[in-house]
Amino acid sequence: MTPLAALIRARITEAGPIALAEYMSWCLGHPEHGYYMTRDPLGAAGDFTTAPEISQMFGELLGAWLARVWLEQGRPSRFVLAELGPGRGTLLRDALRAAGRMPGFREAAALWLVETSPVLRGVQAETLAEAAPAWASRVEELPEGPLFVLANEFFDALPIRQFQRTDPLWRERRVGLAPDGEGFAFTWARPEAGPELDQAFGPVPDGAIVETNPVGASIAGWLGARIAAEGGAALVIDYGAWDGTGDTLQALRAHEPVDPLGDPGCADLTAHVRFRALAETAGPARTHGTVAQGVFLERLGITARAQSLARGKSGAAFQSIAAAHRRLTHPAEMGNLFQVLALLPETAAQPPGFET
Numbered sequence: 001m002t003p004l005a006a007l008i009r010a011r012i013t014e015a016g017p018i019a020l021a022e023y024m025s026w027c028l029g030h031p032e033h034g035y036y037m038t039r040d041p042l043g044a045a046g047d048f049t050t051a052p053e054i055s056q057m058f059g060e061l062l063g064a065w066l067a068r069v070w071l072e073q074g075r076p077s078r079f080v081l082a083e084l085g086p087g088r089g090t091l092l093r094d095a096l097r098a099a100g101r102m103p104g105f106r107e108a109a110a111l112w113l114v115e116t117s118p119v120l121r122g123v124q125a126e127t128l129a130e131a132a133p134a135w136a137s138r139v140e141e142l143p144e145g146p147l148f149v150l151a152n153e154f155f156d157a158l159p160i161r162q163f164q165r166t167d168p169l170w171r172e173r174r175v176g177l178a179p180d181g182e183g184f185a186f187t188w189a190r191p192e193a194g195p196e197l198d199q200a201f202g203p204v205p206d207g208a209i210v211e212t213n214p215v216g217a218s219i220a221g222w223l224g225a226r227i228a229a230e231g232g233a234a235l236v237i238d239y240g241a242w243d244g245t246g247d248t249l250q251a252l253r254a255h256e257p258v259d260p261l262g263d264p265g266c267a268d269l270t271a272h273v274r275f276r277a278l279a280e281t282a283g284p285a286r287t288h289g290t291v292a293q294g295v296f297l298e299r300l301g302i303t304a305r306a307q308s309l310a311r312g313k314s315g316a317a318f319q320s321i322a323a324a325h326r327r328l329t330h331p332a333e334m335g336n337l338f339q340v341l342a343l344l345p346e347t348a349a350q351p352p353g354f355e356t
């Protein structure tokens with residue numbers, strides 16, 4: 001048994017089954033043994049690969065987006081540029097290269113990384129050494145001023161709660177000890193009334209599962225209030241959908257799905273993002289989208305960018321640019337599964353990529 005499994009076991013033995021969100025918090029964020037605290041999970045040698053790790057085009061297009069939105073808002077001479085969950089820092093490095101072409105942008109930006117993992121902070125410090133970023137553990141620690149935020153595959157990594165409809169009540173998913181005494185098993189709490197779930201999800205069939213992301217909702221609420229008050233924008237990209245029900249908890253290890261209860265702290269645990277819930281808590285900012293990632297990147301000019309990168313190349317070098325373009329945009333790859341949501345002040349113009 002891993003040290004983390006032993007700790008979770010002791011907790012359950014003492015207090016009874018724990019909520020799924022608590023289990024996920026232990027697995028992902030335990031200061032010593034949590035998944036993100038102990039490793040760099042990204043890339044071919046890790047557990048999963050993200051868009052910025054597929055191609056420089058992704059970060060470059062997002063950087064150009066930021067620069068245009070900054071320009072539209074009157075080029076604030078001092079602003080906070082923050083990334084939530086920056087992974088290896090690749091996205092921000094590519095974004096800064098592109099946004100830096102807009103005169104004045106780079107000089108005006110104070111760079112902040114919101115990151116809890118000491119291992120990934122180390123990688124980010126190397127990738128972004130020239131940009132001299134500062135780190136925070138929570139959005140609330142970010143300094144004042146207009147705030148421009150990128151968050152790619154961040155909200156999916158936060159702990160979720162799951163509830164099942166047992167009409168007219170709801171019961172919450174918990175994690176307890178497996179009956180054979182080895183490992184863990186899902187159980188349910190006693191059914192209870194859930195007026196806020198009734199309101200959030202409307203009528204759902206008996207037996208349906210719904211998910212909430214309390215930390216994500218509180219971060220979206222904070223971002224929305226801050227951007228409405230001081231200006232700026234947030235661009236949230238993740239897998240999920242505007243709305244929906246169903247069990248989307250998944251565990252990935254070495255790019256393969258594994259049992260989420262199998263080896264606590266050793267697999268990446270994620271859930272699909274329900275963008276509607278983020279948008280609803282982000283008022284008083286105005287939300288734009290969601291737009292499918294493929295459509296969004298096409299509107300920002302990914303095809304022209306791919307053509308310019310491919311110019312003069314042939315063979316494997318050419319193929320890899322074409323493959324990255326396809327992977328990021330094709331509906332059967334990341335193009336539809338990933339969705340994009342933007343938060344801007346009420347008075348700001350519609351941002352690029354969200355034309356209706």
Ligand code: SAH
Pocket residue numbers: 036042050051052053084085086087088091114115116117120137151152153154157158
């Ligand atoms: N955005 C990156 C990495 C995505 S992985 C990319 O696209 O490649 C998720 C990232 O969120 C990691 O950097 C992880 O350490 C960070 N993270 C997870 N939970 C967090 C939390 N509660 N607060 C801050 N960062 C968190």
